[in-house]
Amino acid sequence: MASSDAPAIAPVLDRPDAVDNQTFARPLEARVSHVDLDLDLDFARQTVAGTAMLDIVAKPGVDTVVLDDDGLDITAITDAAGRPLAYTVGQRVEGKGAPLTIRMGESREITVRYSAKDADAMQWLTPEQTEGGEHPFLFSQGQATLNRTWIPTQDSPGIRQTWSARITAPEDLTVVMSGLSQGEPEAVEGNRRAFRFAMDKPVAPYLIAIAAGDIVHRDLGPRTGVWAEPATIERAAREVSDVERMVDAAEKLYGPYRWGRYDMIVLPPAFPYGGMENPVMTFLTPTFIAGDKSNNGLVAHELAHSWSGNLVTNAVWGDGWLNEGVTSYFENRIVEELYGKKRAEQEAALAFANIEETLAEVGADAPGTALHQQSDGGDLVGSAIAYDKGSYFLRTVESIVGRERFDAWLRQWFDNHAFQPATSAMLLEDMQRNLVRNPAEAERLMLREWIYEPGLPSNVARPDPAAFASVDAAVRAYANSGAIPAGYDGWTSAERQRFLDNIPKTRSAAQLAALDDALGLSATGNNEELFLWLELALANRYEPAVPQAEQFLARVGRAKFVRPLFAVLMGEGEWGQPIARRIYAETRDSYHAVTRAGVDRVIGTGG
Structure with a gap:
């Protein structure tokens, strides 16, 4: 879809059910319509610093705009002529940040000069936390309200904004963002390069995302491709090689793909989610790579967000x-x-x-x-x-x-x-x-x-009982007589997950050892299945699984896996709690703020 097909300024809903209580902004009075970032990435200080120039649309006579700010270090705010504007940062509200109120007068273009350190949206990785082990890495995760920790804007899904960016980084790193790249990177002073990006479609601000590291690209089709570290790129490209066909299938179902390119980046395993649907640059965890495309529903999910979520977005x-x-x-x-x-x-x-x-x-x-x-x-x-x-x-x-x-x-x-x-x-x-x-x-x-209404309505279209008929029979046989299914290796991943999730939860060490020996559970390359095995084993205090769980929790930062495994250990009293606390003391700093927050609640610590 050409850029002219997208509205220049997206509407803000004027209805009671669209009032977002997670923003300080008053968008019906004054709202941000465009953000232009000019930022430097400082890996030594783990800081982003520079300027954000904001275009404002305001009602006549309105001379104040309110932004969301969570920990930004602001040094100046000026109008289009460079004149200082008065501003105040209000009282901080836990989980929400603080209102940044700017007296803009008649100006409708303001520039915020600032830096952001320890931003919860950002995860700075040391070289040791990457696959290559030689270069640092950075990625952001803004959903739901974390982008206000590194971008001064109105951080609400109902206040859609276009944006552009110029990002400088060390010359041996490559920067990607959730906007279309604007030409080749330029060499700049200090052995650095500048990368430019633009998103000319109005998007919810949580969808502004960045990643930087030693990454390379593989084309997958005329409009699709994947980024990853050199050591990961071949496996990643094989796993997502169906994505051009996925785009075709999605368009056949629900209309044109309107974002130009569809690229993905497979991040280091510290990424807290399975995937994040950042426009034109889906962020993916490497934990979905199984070698057989069995977890590619994740890729289909993030692609589908290009319609539901990115194209049409929840206002609150x-x-x-x-x-x-x-x-x-x-x-x-x-x-x-x-x-x-x-x-x-x-x-x-x-x-x-x-x-x-x-x-x-x-x-x-x-x-x-x-x-x-x-x-x-x-x-x-x-x-x-x-x-x-x-x-x-x-x-x-x-x-x-x-x-x-x-x-x-x-x-x-x-x-x-x-x-x-x-x-x-x-x-x-x-x-x-x-x-x-x-x-x-x-x-x-x-x-x-x-x-x-809560619960499931009575008219729910239940799944086909035949979908797992043979697997459910194998579950019953195992529960009744301990019979381990002979055809497990030939099952689909969904069938194996169904079996592991439905067998009896209380197992002896001998029973677990027999299962592992017969089915190769601890050696699986599918992390969805490995998680179910570790969850079962730890819940039964199976000592041989502890070293593997420790390695898994040190390697993977995906909250879907990490939080439940710590919860299982914490539920096992004097046996599991010391293990959980020992592992978390070693791994906490390697997790993104999203994952840390969930595990902190499980462990009962703030660090």
């Missing part, structure tokens, strides 16, 4: 399911297109099991199991709700109205709200207006119950 974090649930549904459709219905149904069945496990743990009436959350989304009881319940909502609607009608509706939703924020109420209104045909169908769909 209490509606985060609009990003993740819709994307999870879309992901499964891409998987079906590329890898067949059997794999898609198996992965959907695993997602449904996540919902059931969560509801069994917290209760079907727990408020945090509603898709829409009244506050910031922090009340959600886990990803099984925003991701999996959200996906099953759309699967259920599709099952009732039919795939053809549903696909036409979802495509028009993306088209009609492209580059704009949205809320749960807006999606409900759109469904009622453009999808539902009559009152009887509306009653069958139970749309409001799905979005606003």
Whole structure:
């Protein structure tokens, strides 16, 4: 899609359900429309420093703009003519930062000169934390509200902004960002190079992202490619070699890919998430690489965010399911297109099991199991709700109205709200207006119950029981007689995960040893399966698994794996707690702030 097709300034919603309580900004009075960064990366000091020039759109007579600031060291704020502007940094609110209030007068272009050290969005890695071991590395993770720790702007998903950047870094490092590269890097003073980027589509500010390190690129198709460290690039390129086909499949389903290129970067394993859908530059954990593309649903998921999340974005974090649930549904459709219905149904069945496990743990009436959350989304009881319940909502609607009608509706939703924020109420209104045909169908769909009520509505389209029929039979056989399945090596990864997640949770050391010996669990190259093995082994105080768990937790920073393993150890009293505390004392500093925050709560420490 050409840049002229995107709105120059995206709207800010003027409705009560779009008020973001996680920002200090008052965007209906004065809002940021464009950010231009000029920053230096200082790896020795682990600091970014430079300027952010902001374009402001304000109502007539408004002479003040409020930004979000969490720990920025501001040295000056000036107008377009370089004249100083008065500003104040208000009282800090835990988890939110502080309001940066600027008296801009009639100026609608302001420049903030600042630096950011110890920014929670940034992770600075030593050479020893990289695959190559020779150069340092940096990456950012801004979702949900961490970008205010390194960028002075209005850090709210409902205040979409275009942006540009000039970034300087040591000459032996390469910089990538979540915008399109603007020409070749330029040599600058001090043995450094300058890289330029631009995002001419208005995006939610959490989607501004950066990475820098010893990385190289491989083309995968006419508009797709992957970045990684030299030691990782070949494995990474093989694993994601289907991505051009994924883009084609996604476009066939729900319309054109509107961002130009689709590149990915496989980061060092300290990255706290499986993936992050930063526009034109998806960030990926290396832990998804299994050698057989069995975890490529993750890649499909991040690609699908190019429509649901990046193109149409939740205006507030209490509606985060609009990003993740819709994307999870879309992901499964891409998987079906590329890898067949059997794999898609198996992965959907695993997602449904996540919902059931969560509801069994917290209760079907727990408020945090509603898709829409009244506050910031922090009340959600886990990803099984925003991701999996959200996906099953759309699967259920599709099952009732039919795939053809549903696909036409979802495509028009993306088209009609492209580059704009949205809320749960807006999606409900759109469904009622453009999808539902009559009152009887509306009653069958139970749309409001799905979005606003806890638990699973009675009309849920449950997964095909045949998806795992043979695996579930093997689980029963193992539970009843200890029979270890002979065909395990030939199973899909989803089947192996289903088996490991459903066998009896209490196992003796001899039983665990027999399982490991027969199935090669501790030697698997699939980290999803390795995690399930370690979780089972540690929960049964299986001593031979402790060294492997220690190595895994020292190598991997993905919160999905790290936090539960520490939780298992902490739940094992005098046996597990000393192990957990010893390992965490050695690994805490290597984790991103996102992962540290979760494990701190588990361990009961702030460091």
